[in-house]
Amino acid sequence: xxxxxxxxxxxxxxxxxxxxxxxxxxxxxxxxxxxxxxxxxxxxxxxxxxxxxxxxxxxxxxxxxxxxxxxxxxxxxxxxxxxxxxxxxxxxxxxxxxxxxxxxxxxxxxxxxxxxxxxxxxxxxxxxxxxxxxxxxxxxxxxxxxxxxxxxxxxxxxxxxxxxxxxxxxxxxxxxxxxxxxxxxxxxxxxxxxxxxxxxxxxxxxxxxxxxxxxxxxxxxxxxxxxxxxxxxxxxxxxxxxxxxxxxxxxxxxxxxxxxxxxxxxxxxxxxxxxxxxxxxxxxxxxxxxxxxxxxxxxxxxxxxxxxxxxxxxxxxxxxxxxxxxxxxxxxxxxxxxxxxxxxxxxxxxxxxxxxxxxxxxxxxxxxxxxxxxxxxxxxxxxxxxxxxxxxxxxxxxxxxxxxxxx
Amino acid sequence: xxxxxxxxxxxxxxxxxxxxxxxxxxxxxxxxxxxxxxxxxxxxxxxxxxxxxxxxxxxxxxxxxxxxxxxxxxxxxxxxxxxxxxxxxxxxxxxxxxxxxxxxxxxxxxxxxxxxx
Numbered sequence: 388x389x390x391x392x393x394x395x396x397x398x399x400x401x402x403x404x405x406x407x408x409x410x411x412x413x414x415x416x417x418x419x420x421x422x423x424x425x426x427x428x429x430x431x432x433x434x435x436x437x438x439x440x441x442x443x444x445x446x447x448x449x450x451x452x453x454x455x456x457x458x459x460x461x462x463x464x465x466x467x468x469x470x471x472x473x474x475x476x477x478x479x480x481x482x483x484x485x486x487x488x489x490x491x492x493x494x495x496x497x498x499x500x501x502x503x504x505x506x507x508x509x510x511x512x513x514x515x516x517x518x519x520x521x522x523x524x525x526x527x528x529x530x531x532x533x534x535x536x537x538x539x540x541x542x543x544x545x546x547x548x549x550x551x552x553x554x555x556x557x558x559x560x561x562x563x564x565x566x567x568x569x570x571x572x573x574x575x576x577x578x579x580x581x582x583x584x585x586x587x588x589x590x591x592x593x594x595x596x597x598x599x600x601x602x603x604x605x606x607x608x609x610x611x612x613x614x615x616x617x618x619x620x621x622x623x624x625x626x627x628x629x630x631x632x633x634x635x636x637x638x639x640x641x642x643x644x645x646x647x648x649x650x651x652x653x654x655x656x657x658x659x660x661x662x663x664x665x666x667x668x669x670x671x672x673x674x675x676x677x678x679x680x681x682x683x684x685x686x687x688x689x690x691x692x693x694x695x696x697x698x699x700x701x702x703x704x705x706x707x708x709x710x711x712x713x714x715x716x717x718x719x720x721x722x723x724x725x726x727x728x729x730x731x732x733x734x735x736x737x738x739x740x741x742x743x744x745x746x747x748x749x750x751x752x753x754x755x756x757x758x759x760x761x762x763x764x765x766x767x768x769x770x771x772x773x774x775x776x777x778x779x780x781x782x783x784x785x786x787x788x789x790x791x792x793x794x
Numbered sequence: 795x796x797x798x799x800x801x802x803x804x805x806x807x808x809x810x811x812x813x814x815x816x817x818x819x820x821x822x823x824x825x826x827x828x829x830x831x832x833x834x835x836x837x838x839x840x841x842x843x844x845x846x847x848x849x850x851x852x853x854x855x856x857x858x859x860x861x862x863x864x865x866x867x868x869x870x871x872x873x874x875x876x877x878x879x880x881x882x883x884x885x886x887x888x889x890x891x892x893x894x895x896x897x898x899x900x901x902x903x904x905x906x907x908x909x910x911x
Contacts, residue, residue: 393887397887400884400888403851403852404851404852407818407852407853411853423820424819424820424853427823427852427856427857428852428853429856430856430860431851431852431853431855431856431857431859431888432852432855434855434859434889434890435859436859436860436863437863457860457863529859529862529889529890529893530889530892530893532889
């Protein structure tokens with residue numbers, strides 16, 4: 388009678404333990420934490436002080452120790468047990484096996500050292516629909532009593548549950564591995580893409596030695612403003628590309644017009660004013676992963692008061708991206724030497740920007756530009772993007788100026 | 795969020811561990827870790843006071859199994875006090891009781907250890 392009562396208690400405990408195992412196996416924890424908790428449940432079910440859980444890697448033909456408990460050696464994680472396909476076939480799926488059961492088994496003989504080190508008493512190969520996914524290795528029970536028949540039955544149920552958990556975990560790991568590979572590939576392609584675009588920009592700027600690196604500076608300044616305005620990473624990347632390619636249409640403009648030192652004639656002005664449209668025509672054929680690049684480029688010579696080109700758009704019709712490019716393109720033009728004039732001193736360039744604020748340049752964008760400059764001068768920005776391009780001997784002068792203009 | 799906390803104190807070679815709440819998830823593993831640290835520091839006796847323990851599940855049993863194993867390896871004494879009947883029944887069924895000394899309360903355990911020297 389007492390034995391029956393104890394059996395019933397044990398059965399109740401096993402059922403509660405299986406519920407605990409299910410709860411841990413389906414939790415949202417990371418794989419390692421989930422498996423460690425599951426291993427604690429299993430060891431608690433049978434009063435086993437030490438155990439280990441292995442994940443099978445079919446391509447590498449080994450079992451890898453994922454988590455362990457109660458081992459004397461604290462550096463076991465990642466340790467492997469080689470196992471060949473034909474050796475897997477000799478294992479009894481989801482059935483507890485002792486060292487004695489596996490004595491003549493090549494897998495056991497090959498891994499005998501580790502088997503002894505881990506003090507494995509019971510080996511539980513985990514299978515899902517005939518596919519080997521891993522194993523649970525249990526040490527001796529506390530006190531050294533052998534596993535009872537009823538306990539082996541419970542172990543079989545545990546094996547099924549653990550096998551499914553491990554199978555799902557492996558699928559997840561495979562997916563994560565593929566995702567990581569794809570991310571790497573994406574990063575590499577993105578680099579190639581950027582390099583190509585930068586090469587294009589260099590080609591555009593190379594047409595005229597005066598505009599050398601103009602596109603790069605425009606892109607750099609535009610990024611600084613977009614970042615300060617809190618744009619998303621994807622959109623910042625978009626304006627960077629737009630900055631690099633905004634003058635691509637100049638490739639078709641006659642180099643004599645670009646390099647002319649005298650005042651341009653009306654037809655020449657007309658020709659040079661075609662470049663935003665040509666840029667747009669070229670870029671609109673490309674399916675960029677960033678939105679509005681074509682529009683940014685097309686309208687970067689528009690002005691708030693509607694006197695810009697090519698479409699005489701007014702403030703309300705211009706996006707922030709366009710307004711950013713309009714400002715930084717003009718600012719870089721002012722602070723660079725041109726065939727027809729020397730660059731303006733920074734003080735004059737700042738004054739010019741302020742003079743055109745509200746008519747040519749957007750107030751918010753202009754204020755943001757000066758705020759960044761002020762921050763860069765004060766060392767508040769880790770990687771300055773405007774300051775390194777400005778060559779000014781009297782930095783204190785710039786500091787005072789930028790400080791006065793920053794809002 | 796683990797509903798478990800642990801406090802401990804030690805005097806000479808006796809450490810008293812006072813777990814509180816539910817010993818039913820990995821948050822309670824600190825109990826096993828702390829006891830191992832105490833044994834490593836040379837404590838010959840560990841007392842676990844169960845008066846504030848509300849629930850123990852299989853993970854909890856596993857934690858105590860680990861503690862028992864470590865005290866056996868260190869040839870130390872592990873005492874359980876203030877246990878509820880339900881906890882005692884589980885430990886008995888799992889064969890843990892025979893490796894620990896059970897006392898009604900902490901004072902009894904401390905008195906025994908003092909006598910034992």
